Amino acid sequence: MDHFIGSLSAAAREVPASGIIAAVNHGRSKAGVIPLWAGEGDLPTPRFIVEAAERALRDGATFYTHQLGIPPLREALAAYYEAQFGRAFDPDSFFVTGSGMQAIQISVRLCLGPGEEILVPSPAWPNIAGAAIAQGSVPVPVALREESGRFALDVGDLEAAITPSTRAIFVNSPANPTGWVANRQTLEAILDLARRHNLWIIADEIYSRFVYDGSARAPSFLDIAAPDDLIVYVNTFSKNWAMTGWRMGWIHATPALKSTIANLIQYSTSGIAEFMQWAGVTALNDGEWFVRHMVDRARQGRAIVNEGFAGNNRVTYSAPDGAFYAFFRVAGLVDATEAAFRLIDEAGVGTAPGTAFGAGGDGFVRVCFARSSDSLREAMGRLGHYLETAC
Amino acid sequence: MDHFIGSLSAAAREVPASGIIAAVNHGRSKAGVIPLWAGEGDLPTPRFIVEAAERALRDGATFYTHQLGIPPLREALAAYYEAQFGRAFDPDSFFVTGSGMQAIQISVRLCLGPGEEILVPSPAWPNIAGAAIAQGSVPVPVALREESGRFALDVGDLEAAITPSTRAIFVNSPANPTGWVANRQTLEAILDLARRHNLWIIADEIYSRFVYDGSARAPSFLDIAAPDDLIVYVNTFSKNWAMTGWRMGWIHATPALKSTIANLIQYSTSGIAEFMQWAGVTALNDGEWFVRHMVDRARQGRAIVNEGFAGNNRVTYSAPDGAFYAFFRVAGLVDATEAAFRLIDEAGVGTAPGTAFGAGGDGFVRVCFARSSDSLREAMGRLGHYLETAC
Incomplete structure (x- = not known):
């Protein structure tokens, strides 16, 4: 070597x-x-989002800032969720990250350590496995059932893959690359499984708006979860607002994790540029x-x-x-x-x-x-x- | 709990x-x-740097880009080093990161695993210890000797702290917060120690330009290292060019680590915004x-x-x-x-x-x-x- x-x-x-x-x-x-x-x-x-960043640059927003995101961005995230889910959200439950990828990396770090396992319905975007392997954890693929090019998760397969080392389930719905969308019943079955085995769910709902049955969004764990469920949501500005290159995302989780997430962000990138965050505020507030x-x-x-x-x-x-x-x-x-x-x-x-x-x-x-x-x-x-x- | x-x-x-x-x-x-x-x-x-980002934004540089940094930025880094050290550098030995902090995080991940130790001359910027602890590794402080408010490293103290679990030495010179600057002799002693014990050196030289003895830069491991020494250099745009809020840094290391570093970046943030990178190009090329x-x-x-x-x-x-x-x-x-x-x-x-x-x-x-x-x-x-x- x-x-x-x-x-x-x-x-x-x-x-x-x-x-x-x-x-x-x-x-x-x-x-x-x-x-x-x-x-x-x-x-x-789009220009109206870019211009918000340009304005912030002209205003000198080039200094260190809040590692969890500037308050107006966390408030805009709460308002966006309120519009999506029809109820109030606490801005303190939103944590801005340097991409959806970093949201996943930090979530993986939150939930499991070296040698511990995370179940990943597969085929799956490879970066979730990559984030786990990079910290010495073990991604365990659980094959989706496929028929004529159509994929679906059998929750029994998920349960069969649980070992004493399992700490989390990664649920990406709507799913990349398969297009699988978990219906409410499936989400309930996964949540029930996670509760019974005391597992974290990392819910990657970044494609939630991209569904083709006429509904405004895909079913979400947010529709069914209780306040004490162990769920971390990861998301990104990339897909909804054509901001792939910006590397801006967020975590939604219980405010009880605020200090821990703040510290994990501090010791990985220490947050993202304030001038970019103002573009995020505009995207959320004016970009529907x-x-x-x-x-x-x-x-x-x-x-x-x-x-x-x-x-x-x-x-x-x-x-x-x-x-x-x-x-x-x-x-x-x-x-x-x-x-x-x-x-x-x-x-x-x-x-x-x-x-x-x-x-x-x-x-x-x-x-x-x-x-x-x-x-x-x-x-x-x-x-x-x-x-x-x-x- | x-x-x-x-x-x-x-x-x-x-x-x-x-x-x-x-x-x-x-x-x-x-x-x-x-x-x-x-x-x-x-x-x-400064405006001339900001304007480069604004131009890139107007040109639509908002898509996914090279995870290791756009080639013009890696070339500008090589040219900057050439100006500093008076010899040619390979652009393929520079890896752009989302802050000096991320450069440290990735370096720590490169060099040590859970339970393994990194020596940290202390007092030290807390984030190096934080990055190690966050991945289950062990930062081992080695107290600098202090006299009348003046700090210095005794390399013997460093050697005394080595255990079978030691994998790396973190050397921040010029140092935050103490202002200690390792002279060439000290760097040689540290390098000799690292070679004898097969340890990595993570060289944090982000303050290299900030010295007050009239010289243009501090002594560097780059002045004395051989091509096969195990050294990873971490650096940032923050201090030299007043870009703290941008979260842009870089790693300089052997091109042999290119794939590994690319993968670690891929699974943490997948790189930084292209429009920001053009600001970095301008800072390096026109910001002396x-x-x-x-x-x-x-x-x-x-x-x-x-x-x-x-x-x-x-x-x-x-x-x-x-x-x-x-x-x-x-x-x-x-x-x-x-x-x-x-x-x-x-x-x-x-x-x-x-x-x-x-x-x-x-x-x-x-x-x-x-x-x-x-x-x-x-x-x-x-x-x-x-x-x-x-x-």
Whole structure:
């Protein structure tokens, strides 16, 4: 082993590379590739949000600030939740983080230590497993049941995976990459399981607005939880307000965890830039129309993918109930990473290989459909043509 | 124990609060308090740097980007080092982080695991210990020798603290809060020790430009290290370019660690905003005059503190060789945190209690002198008067 690598901590040596990033890095500098590999669309952050950051920069908001987020942002988060859930929320239950990713990292650190296990319904966004492995904890995949490209969680499978080392369940609904959306009954069954086994739930509800059954949001643990349930919610500004690059997210949890979360933030990044936080305030307070626009756009994207795959004999696909990804099986797909590279090089379409999402992703490909109709139609055309003629 | 706290991971339960933040939180909203508690001055980020971020925002640099930093920023870092050290550096040896704090967190994660020890010459900035404790590792303070308010490291003390669990030495020179600056001979002795015991050095050289002996920078491990030495350098844009609030830093290390560091960044924050990185490019490429201005200002601040404490019988103080803090002993000081709160409430001066800096900080107080002469003179006047008449 390399002299340096051999001297690293055990966890650092074992932390895996992301298969999504591998695809992005392969294709990033290639002209003409339509990038459907990541969980972001093609709209930059809208001007009215950017301008709030610019105003704050002009006002000199460049100093250290509240590590848990400036009070107006925590109040805006409480108001946003009130609008979503129809009841009051305590601003002191919101903790601003440097991305939804950091919200997950801190939640993982809150709930489990080295050698302890977290159940992860899979296929899943690889970064939850990565955050666990990076601190020496153990992500335990629990395979979603799949039929004709449609995924669902059997809560019995979750229970069967519990060991004496299990400390938490990661529940991402609506789910990346599968589009699975837990209904209220399933959430109740998971919560019941967590209560009986004294497990934390890390609820990743970042795609909650992206559902396609006509409702305004997906079912949430917030609809059913009691005040003393062990639940930490992670979320992000990225998807709703086209702010992927900003690295702004939040945790919602009991105010009893305020000091602990403050300390974990203090010793990881010590908070985020005040001038960015003012953009978050504007997004939450004035950006509801934009969220709806983003969801509409994703709905159109979903229809375009449906159309594009209709009659394609190599593809097994079921339109997702939520999130904004098509996750489809390609008959005859052997090496998924290799295939993702070839799709970039030969078809000019950036996809994420199903293997990047762990157990159950073999043979699948993920594309993000939250983008302009023209560009997505072009990408689907290239993809369809390529899958029929090559691979 | 609280229902929630009792259910947390062991490390989360044990992560300590920062005594600096306690003082800041106590005084933040109090009108008229002169804030010398934190490591930042009173200048907002200069316009020419801010404008680079604004330009990037207008250009739509709001998407996901390179997790290790955009290539122009890593090239600008290499050029900055070349100017400092008079030789070429590989851009691939620079890794952009979300603050110097995150650079430390990732370095700690690289070098040691749960139960493993890192030696920390103390008094020290508390966040290095915090980062270790938060991941279940053990910070081992090694007391600097103090005489008449002047601190220095005895490398023999460092060696005496090594156990079979020791994996790393944290070397912050110039040092916060003590102002200690390791000379080349001391750095050589530390490096020799690290080599003999196969230990990592985490070199925190963020105050390297803030030295007061007329030289352009402090001695660095980069002056003496061989290519295969186990050294990770952590740094930040905060101090040199008045960018404390931006949360931008970097790691310099062997390119052999590139994948590992990329993965650790991926699973903690996944990088920082591209529009902020362009501000970093401008700071590095066009901001040398501003760094010199900041150092000049700190030099003036240091002189004002010297003047202010001259003839004060309650204060034991030695002007620091580096960094921009006065760390002084106050005779009769019993409860340092309580005293810091009283200084805020009764004297209108925000200080950090010496106890916040761990072993050896008892009886001391830290103030930051990197600020305008007028405001600092006023603060010193208040402080001197208060120490003579009350406490």
